[in-house]
Amino acid sequence: MSQYPGVDADGFIQCLPEQPLQPLFAPLVEELCALLSRRFPALLDGLYLYGSVARGDARPGTSDLDVTLVLAWAPSPEETQRLEATRRELQARHPQVSKIDFDIGVLSEVLAPGNLYRWGFWLKHQCRCIWGNDLGLRFAPFRPSRTIAQAVNGDFPEVLEGYAQQLEQAASTAEQQRLQRAAARKALRSANLLRGEQERGWPSTLHEHAQLLTAAEPGLSGYAAFFLQQAYAPQGPVADFVQRLRAYSALLAGETRAQP
Known part of the structure; x- marks a missing residue:
């Protein structure tokens, strides 16, 4: 086993395990x-x-x-x-x-x-x-790199703003909560853009993305905790969520532009 999360013993990013689907799905x-x-x-x-x-x-x-x-x-x-x-x-x-x-x-x-x-x-x-x-x-197989993180999540400003606008127009509580979960997960996964080029691990869970965000930018630890909670159980005013989402997106954009 690898000592780094999300990679195999040879240093490649892990693939999804081959296993039966959950019976309900x-x-x-x-x-x-x-x-x-x-x-x-x-x-x-x-x-x-x-x-x-x-x-x-x-x-x-x-x-x-x-x-x-x-x-x-x-x-x-x-x-x-x-x-x-x-x-x-x-x-x-x-x-x-x-x-x-x-x-x-x-x-x-x-x-x-x-x-x-x-x-x-x-x-x-x-x-x-x-x-x-x-x-x-x-x-x-691919090895961890910022190139992959950029290719997969470099669109986060547009995607998060899209979620913000949809939330402002959502007509039902169920739709709002679904959008909040999706936006929170995108927000956390986009933190992978802050990874160092020499980092050998690859976050695969939302908790690991939150840990990466907190380690890379301690000043954003509050956002890490907030979006991790919202990703599973949305609560609080939607207007507050949208405000935090836009603020986080702007801060993350600034940090990613500063990455070497």
């Missing part, structure tokens, strides 16, 4: 594969799970079902509408997840050399293929 995943492969047999290159269901630590009624779809070509407007209709149909039938998210990539972009540290890392280490062409097999 397995029927949903089976229906997802059957429905998408039947409705989009030529468009769909592969289906992948990521997040808590993929890791095997999903919480009934709280966790999202996170799915990456790799498509053979960029979908037309009509195909995009049909994919969204299928997502909503599945979501309405399966209350054991709080939401179903589709993260879509196009095959040519996924395999482009310039996207190696984004898509290559993502499919190799963060996903498990559940249907179709497993592109993760094409990539060698």
